[in-house]
Amino acid sequence: MAFDKLWPLLLQGAADTVYMTLWASLFSYALGLPLGVLLVVTRRGHILPAPTFNTVLGWAINFLRSIPFIILLAMLFPITRAVMGRAIGTRAIIFPLIVSAFPYIARMVEGSLDEIDHGVLEAAQSMGSTNWQIIRKVLLPEAVPSLINGAAISVTTILAYTAMASAAGGGGLGALAITKGYQQQNMEILYASSLALVLLVQLITVSGTRFTKWFDHRKK
Amino acid sequence: MLNVKECEHTLEMCTDETSAIPCTGEVHPRPPQIAIRGLTKIYPMADGDVVALDSIDLSIDKGDIYGIIGMSGAGKSTLIRCLNRLDTPTAGQVLVDGQDVLTMPAPQLRAMRRRMAMIFQQFNLLSQKTVARNVRYPLEIAGVPRKQADEKVRQLLAVVGLSDKAKAYPGQLSGGQKQRVAIARALASDPTMLLCDEATSALDPMTTQSILELLQQINRELGITVVLITHEMAVIRQICNKVAILDGGQLAEQGSVDDVFLHTKSQAGRRLFGILPEETEPQPSAPALRIVFDGQAAGQPVISRVSRETGVDVNILSANIRPLNGKAYGQMLIARPEAEAERTVLMEQLRRYGLTVEEVLPNGL
Structure with missing residues (x-):
């Protein structure tokens, strides 16, 4: 296949992949970040202990996480149609992506916030902070480097999931590799779109590492 | 003077600074x-x-x-x-x-x-x-x-x-x-x-x-x-x-x-405090004088001054003096001068500096 024909396909695929990844990540964080905070602060011995709530929330998150994405995609068709207007297509697939990713992100955020030294939280309490002030001004800001690192991993995972969009009539580099590449036995498209995916993942990982270091003031 | 019972009774009133009692x-x-x-x-x-x-x-x-x-x-x-x-x-x-x-x-x-x-x-x-x-x-x-x-x-x-x-x-x-x-x-x-x-x-x-x-x-x-x-x-x-x-x-x-x-x-x-039992009550082997420092005077200079002023030689046997808030606390044992007169003048001079002095005899004497 000529390069001038391959290039527009790749550009369109990359644009679709970035579109799906970006929106899905944004909304997943909007849900996952507060849930991750809740998972940490409601633990026994933390600033807002609520052990029963914590157990139930943890169980619900594990339940959602244990359903494979491809099955979730099919299960959610009716709900996706109701929420997004249609069940298939590049835009519609953002909804199942969010449902699949936000529990994962909640656990990711939980892990990051868990690293914060309990002494710092106690110091904030001893200064007369409200719980909301501790979350907003201590817990989250102190965890920023780790949260960025986690975000790079989460976004990479969401990007990998977008490759399954072809199963629901979506676009993107993954769909390009499968429908135009694998199914039509066009090896150039298969390898070129895979390579583009690899480059995207590298870009996210490298900038994640850079930003993590940039924002970390612990050892400077 | 108030007896104990009365004082307990008036305790609450004592918080008032203008209290008559x-x-x-x-x-x-x-x-x-x-x-x-x-x-x-x-x-x-x-x-x-x-x-x-x-x-x-x-x-x-x-x-x-x-x-x-x-x-x-x-x-x-x-x-x-x-x-x-x-x-x-x-x-x-x-x-x-x-x-x-x-x-x-x-x-x-x-x-x-x-x-x-x-x-x-x-x-x-x-x-x-x-x-x-x-x-x-x-x-x-x-x-x-x-x-x-x-x-x-x-x-x-x-x-x-x-x-x-x-x-x-x-x-x-x-x-x-x-x-x-x-x-x-x-x-x-x-x-x-x-x-x-x-x-x-x-x-x-x-x-x-x-x-x-x-x-x-x-x-x-x-x-x-x-x-x-x-x-x-x-x-x-x-x-x-x-x-x-x-x-x-x-x-x-x-x-x-x-x-x-x-x-x-x-x-x-x-x-x-690191006070070992034997340190609290040192026992001399010969008659001695125990000088107690309770924060009234400094340590070493007083002893040499008293020695100079009285003309009596002081032989320090042991000392356990600790500084506390810039004052000296503890006790010192010095050999008891043989002559009665020397002993008296030394003890009087030490007491003049606010120190407590007592004679200690070895066990069994």
Whole structure:
């Protein structure tokens, strides 16, 4: 296949992949970040202990996480149609992506916030902070480097999931590799779109590492 | 003079300074700033309860530098954390300025915590914020306007001698500098009390010294009551006016540092002061004179001066003198001069310097 024909396909695929990844990540964080905070602060011995709530929330998150994405995609068709207007297509697939990713992100955020030294939280309490002030001004800001690192991993995972969009009539580099590449036995498209995916993942990982270091003031 | 019963009866009236009945001695003119009553903390464990604090009673007055000392595991950390309710006791009361800390609602507790600042062994600074932002934190959460807060931060950093580190991050500072930032941060909310949870235990001796001097300065110049816990006797000796000794969750003894140091009653106290049983009552092998230093006079110069003034040679057999708040405490044994006249003139001269002198005979004589 000529390069001038391959290039527009790749550009369109990359644009679709970035579109799906970006929106899905944004909304997943909007849900996952507060849930991750809740998972940490409601633990026994933390600033807002609520052990029963914590157990139930943890169980619900594990339940959602244990359903494979491809099955979730099919299960959610009716709900996706109701929420997004249609069940298939590049835009519609953002909804199942969010449902699949936000529990994962909640656990990711939980892990990051868990690293914060309990002494710092106690110091904030001893200064007369409200719980909301501790979350907003201590817990989250102190965890920023780790949260960025986690975000790079989460976004990479969401990007990998977008490759399954072809199963629901979506676009993107993954769909390009499968429908135009694998199914039509066009090896150039298969390898070129895979390579583009690899480059995207590298870009996210490298900038994640850079930003993590940039924002970390612990050892400077 | 009032008898004991009457005095107990009029105790409540004594808080009134215009009271017609003069009250002296152990009675507090005002209620204590921090009153700990029957404080008990029990940790339920699988193999039986662990009693961390066993009905502790303590009174801390305004302006005190109150030291709580004990070996690790004595319960001192639990005790200080109960004062601002970082820890919740199983039973008992903590009254701060007359208010019960353990029953007060959350907004009142937060207001109380702003009056009772705390510093920690591990400093507990915000690692992702600059020194200035750390010190500004208590002002931010109190809603102090930005400009006013920045000015206050500048003053506080000057007080702790870190004006040039405002833009640095805690990770770039030494341990002593970190604790100074923590102290500046603690002072930001204009507290009247400061709790120090092993504040110097992670620091080297030189740095410890400078932090203790800073605490003393804060106490003197700002009138802030300091409550500190430590396992080091030197810390108590250097800056505290009162001390409580905790041992296995129980209050072994308490009182003014001078008193507790001079008349150590408890086993725990003797262990902490490093007084071995044979050291407390040295037995001479020949007749001797025991000179007791109780803070009235300095150590060595008095002996040589007395020797010069009386013309009697002094032969020191043993001495166990400790400095405490710049005064000398302890005792010394000197050989008893053979001649009766020399003995009398020496003892009289020593007593003139405020020292207690007594004759000691070896066992069996």
